[in-house]
Amino acid sequence: MMKLRQNVPLALYTTFGIGGRAHYFISATNFAELVSAVRLAKKNHWRYFVIAGGSNVVFDDKTFDGVVICFKPKDGPCHWQGPSLTVKANLPLAKLIKTAISHGLAGLETLSGIPGTVGGAIVGNAGAYGQTISDCLTRVEIFDGRKIKWLAKKQCRFTYRESIFKSNGWLILRAEFKLVTGDKKALAKKSQEIIKIRTTKYDPSLKCPGSFFKNVLVKDVSIRRGGLAKIDKQKIINSKIPAGYLLEAVGAKGMRIGGIYVADFHGNLLINDGHGTYRDVVTLATQLKKLVQKKFGVTLEEEVRYML
Ligand SMILES: Cc1cc2nc3c(=O)[nH]c(=O)nc-3n(C[C@H](O)[C@H](O)[C@H](O)COP(=O)(O)OP(=O)(O)OC[C@H]3O[C@@H](n4cnc5c(N)ncnc54)[C@H](O)[C@@H]3O)c2cc1C
Incomplete structure (x- = not known):
């Protein structure tokens, strides 16, 4: 109850x-x-x-x-019908990926190791290694405060780490995915490899929210202000400038305010040493944004969500 x-x-x-x-x-x-x-x-x-x-x-x-x-994240069944899987929004994302792989279904495996639930991943259009959760999503069941209804993918207005749910506050109840057939063994291997890489980057004992800032879309960088001129083109991946690259270039690694510090191995990873406060987070994030703005003329935007 x-x-x-x-x-x-x-x-x-x-x-x-x-x-x-x-x-x-x-x-x-x-x-x-x-x-x-x-x-x-x-x-x-x-x-x-x-x-x-x-x-x-x-x-x-x-x-x-x-x-x-x-x-509350809760294990439960994935309803499987041909290439489609329907799941509750509070299912751990890891369970959805594992089930897809066990049925030899491809499309979600590169998201392996991302913590959280299916619903949380849909809100932030979570992704990794060139895939996002919306790529193979077909529809979402929502509660808009009055009614429960299904929304087609198009209505969710997915873009890079964004969806309609970030601004309208609707609740996601269930989601349906349509995947493609793949080789079970190869998918499992890829998933394991990614989890291994992630475990080195994100030691499970670290208190962090994953990448703090979004990567920067090349199309959003003001050409007029000469933004791209200062950026090493070789660092651009899939039309995005990694926030980690920009932050490392301004000396972010190891910077600290109170109990919050930037990892010494990744410029876009803010870690809480156990004594960090919201104030520390905002002060450090503001400083980092200013440094990047000054050097590159680029405005970093938080990937994490402030709940205020
Ligand atoms: C170590 C680590 C690594 C990470 N790596 C990645 C990565 O590679 N790629 C990536 O994209 N993200 C990554 N993240 C960020 C995070 O794991 C994802 O954004 C995840 O999908 C969030 O899911 P959650 O259930 O924890 O959501 P929460 O953090 O609980 O919530 C996130 C947002 O979703 C909303 N929300 C959650 N559930 C619902 C629902 N059912 N209905 C409506 N709104 C809802 C909340 O209100 C909030 O605004 C990482 C985080 C960590 C800690």
Whole structure:
């Protein structure tokens, strides 16, 4: 049964380990509870946020005066029909990928090792190694605050690390994917290789939200202001300038504010040493953005979501 808890420390629900307390907190394990939690918030005129795996969010140090609703990551079945898989949004992304591979279905394997849930991945159009979750998504079941309905992929307005869900606050309940047939063994091998690379980069004990800033789309760099002239063209991958390259070039590695520091092996990785605060995060992020702006004339944009 859904339980309303009070004064809950949010840092415990995020991989970055940052955040004050939530005045109210609800853990929802299924759609009915999730929808009821949102209805309860609306009825009481409480502000609310939904989180799932908490691997891409940063909360303020102050108490959040509304309700945080956690759509708790939960293992469950993947409904498989031919090349299609339908899953609940709070299914761990890892389970979806593993199931696809076990059926010899390709299209999600390069996302192996990304933490969090299917719903969280859809909101941020998560991706890695040239693939994004939206590539093989066909439709999404949502709750828009009044009704439950299916949206076609086109209606989700996916772009690089963006979707309509980042601005409209609709809840994702289920998702359907259409994959292509692949070689089971080769897919499993690729997945394992990627997980191995990721484990070296992201030691599981690190408190971090993955890459902090988005890579920069070449098309967004102002040619008029000579932005591209200062950039080593060899660093451009798939029409994107890696934020890590820009940050390393301004000496970001190892920079620290309070308990938050930039990894010495990756310029786009902000880590919490266990004593970091939201204030530290914002101060360091602001400094890094200024340095990149000054050297390259490029504005970095956060990939993480501030929940304020
Ligand atoms: C070590 C590490 C490595 C990472 N590597 C990558 C990577 O390679 N590529 C990449 O793209 N990301 C990466 N990330 C970021 C993160 O894992 C992904 O963005 C992930 O998909 C977020 O899922 P989540 O369930 O944790 O979402 P959360 O962090 O809980 O939420 C993210 C956003 O989605 C919303 N949300 C979550 N579930 C729902 C729902 N059901 N309905 C509506 N809104 C919802 C929340 O409100 C929030 O705005 C990494 C993170 C870590 C910690």
